[in-house]
Amino acid sequence: MSERSAGAKAGSFGDYEQLGENVLIERCKSGDTAAFDEIVRRFEKRVFNYALRVTGNYNDACDVAQEAFIRAFHSIQTFRGDAKFATWIYRIVTNVYLDERKKHKSHPTISLDDTIELEENSVTRQIEDSTPSPDEILQTKERMRVLQRVINALPDYQRIIITLYHVEHRSYEEIAEILDLPIGTVKSRLNRARLAIAEMLESEPELFG
Amino acid sequence: MNCKKARDLFSAYFENSIDASRGTELEHHLAECEACNRTYERFKYAISIMESLPEVGPPRSFRAGVMARVESAKRGVPARVRWWRLDWQRVFTIRVPARVAAVGLAVLVAFVMSLQFLPPLRTGIASLFWAQKPAETPISTLDQDSARAPKPWTPEKTNGSGLIVTLDTESPGVYLLRLHTKSLKPAAFEIDVSGTKYSGYVLADKPSEIRVPAPHSGSVRVVHVAWSIGEWGRYQTIFLPSKLQSRTATRTFEIEQATVSDVLRKICKDYGVAIIAWGNLGKQIGYAQVYQATPDDALYECLSRVGLKAYGVASSVYAVEPVR
Numbered sequence: 001m002s003e004r005s006a007g008a009k010a011g012s013f014g015d016y017e018q019l020g021e022n023v024l025i026e027r028c029k030s031g032d033t034a035a036f037d038e039i040v041r042r043f044e045k046r047v048f049n050y051a052l053r054v055t056g057n058y059n060d061a062c063d064v065a066q067e068a069f070i071r072a073f074h075s076i077q078t079f080r081g082d083a084k085f086a087t088w089i090y091r092i093v094t095n096v097y098l099d100e101r102k103k104h105k106s107h108p109t110i111s112l113d114d115t116i117e118l119e120e121n122s123v124t125r126q127i128e129d130s131t132p133s134p135d136e137i138l139q140t141k142e143r144m145r146v147l148q149r150v151i152n153a154l155p156d157y158q159r160i161i162i163t164l165y166h167v168e169h170r171s172y173e174e175i176a177e178i179l180d181l182p183i184g185t186v187k188s189r190l191n192r193a194r195l196a197i198a199e200m201l202e203s204e205p206e207l208f209g
Numbered sequence: 210m211n212c213k214k215a216r217d218l219f220s221a222y223f224e225n226s227i228d229a230s231r232g233t234e235l236e237h238h239l240a241e242c243e244a245c246n247r248t249y250e251r252f253k254y255a256i257s258i259m260e261s262l263p264e265v266g267p268p269r270s271f272r273a274g275v276m277a278r279v280e281s282a283k284r285g286v287p288a289r290v291r292w293w294r295l296d297w298q299r300v301f302t303i304r305v306p307a308r309v310a311a312v313g314l315a316v317l318v319a320f321v322m323s324l325q326f327l328p329p330l331r332t333g334i335a336s337l338f339w340a341q342k343p344a345e346t347p348i349s350t351l352d353q354d355s356a357r358a359p360k361p362w363t364p365e366k367t368n369g370s371g372l373i374v375t376l377d378t379e380s381p382g383v384y385l386l387r388l389h390t391k392s393l394k395p396a397a398f399e400i401d402v403s404g405t406k407y408s409g410y411v412l413a414d415k416p417s418e419i420r421v422p423a424p425h426s427g428s429v430r431v432v433h434v435a436w437s438i439g440e441w442g443r444y445q446t447i448f449l450p451s452k453l454q455s456r457t458a459t460r461t462f463e464i465e466q467a468t469v470s471d472v473l474r475k476i477c478k479d480y481g482v483a484i485i486a487w488g489n490l491g492k493q494i495g496y497a498q499v500y501q502a503t504p505d506d507a508l509y510e511c512l513s514r515v516g517l518k519a520y521g522v523a524s525s526v527y528a529v530e531p532v533r
Contacts, residue, residue, distance in 0.1 A: 033280060036279060037276050044272055045266050048267035049264050059500070059510065066274060070275065147258060162259065167262055191221075195248070197255040199248070201255055
């Protein structure tokens with residue numbers, strides 16, 4: 001009896017948790033949605049977090065991450081298995097994001113000055129509301145928010161590379177594969193993105209002393 | 210080595226993947242060039258803090274949402290019905306279930322759409338709601354005509370001359386509801402403020418005011434207003450916070466299986482904004498996630514999916530109504 005029918009008979013979700021990635025993908029290819037559910041369970045955090053850092057916005061991240069999984073489901077037959085599934089799904093998320101950006105060309109670029117002003121307001125509001133947050137937590141949170149805004153202000157390709165390298169901890173080789181770029185280009189773009197962030201943070205001495 | 214060349218080498222130097230001679234050259238440059246040296250320090254710092262960005266997970270229902278779409282894609286969406294190409298004889302046989310389903314769906318959509326154009330609640334219904342008890346503090350008696358079942362409200366006919374409810378803060382802790390109309394006919398109203406009922410009517414030159422005490426800190430006072438002018442009317446709900454706050458505050462929350470009314474109550478309380486709403490507030494909002502959002506964004510996020518829209522009418526006051 002084949003692997004597929006054995007799994008289908010076993011049927012419970014507990015079984016799927018034990019299965020290896022390749023087996024799950026084979027089952028997905030044969031139309032087993034429970035196997036795909038397990039794939040989503042394993043990758044949803046990574047995919048969502050990547051989408052969040054790239055889009056810079058929770059709602060857009062939900063849409064992009066969901067669309068990426070749906071695209072993955074529809075094109076699972078084309079996944080050959082010579083790359084890691086993670087690399088493949090990162091590539092899909094990136095493409096979904098870039099497609100969305102193309103669709104919404106009018107998407108306003110967030111100006112760094114605006115966001116910082118906005119952030120200050122929100123901090124003031126939190127203090128007024130006497131939310132019980134210690135100063136350090138507030139400052140760390142604030143720092144993270146400003147950092148995200150700074151990342152948002154980068155051009156798409158820099159933001160994607162920064163996120164893949166520093167947030168998702170992908171190697172140069174993987175990033176090159178995800179973005180279909182030579183490794184040298186990935187390295188030089190990452191360097192440029194890091195420099196851009198360093199320069200933008202320079203205007204925030206009170207937060208990034 | 211010039212500054213541009215030096216900065217191009219920062220990553221390789223930081224990662225220790227630079228060849229020794231270039232590394233030495235860069236070190237010499239950094240020792241001489243204060244600007245590059247400062248930028249390199251900042252560069253290292255940027256890398257260290259990027260590593261500390263927290264991982265943010267998806268909303269709880271994310272996976273279920275993906276799988277619902279997967280399942281529906283697997284079942285297949287009915288093919289688009291081309292009415293002029295339909296084989297009508299076959300449409301009404303059970304042998305073509307996809308088409309039957311498609312026709313059924315179209316009829317259902319048409320029915321649902323027709324419901325959308327009917328007024329969500331009429332004064333007649335509201336009158337029934339309050340008919341149990343007479344008004345405790347009558348301002349004046351109700352117009353007898355208002356007892357008749359009202360016709361559907363049509364925005365074209367009313368021309369904005371219905372009952373206008375405006376909200377003001379008279380003094381700290383007291384809201385002032387001002388009721389007035391531009392209509393030539395009397396606007397009969399009934400108001401329920403936490404169980405205390407008022408009824409009466411206003412004329413174009415005879416407005417009415419009701420003072421409503423603000424609720425205790427952390428709670429919301431809900432005021433129901435039903436009114437009719439001749440044969441048409443409306444039912445409005447006003448959510449009042451303990452204290453009005455500026456509209457720039459941001460909040461993060463998620464809601465699951467809540468009614469519009471529950472959500473408006475929450476937004477009113479959490480942001481300190483007043484909301485004057487009409488429409489079907491009993492509708493269920495399946496799931497909504499609001500992340501570091503202003504009240505405008507939170508209202509949009511929650512209401513857009515149930516055919517309602519919100520707009521600011523004053524600082525800290527929003528109007529909510531059906532999208533027409």
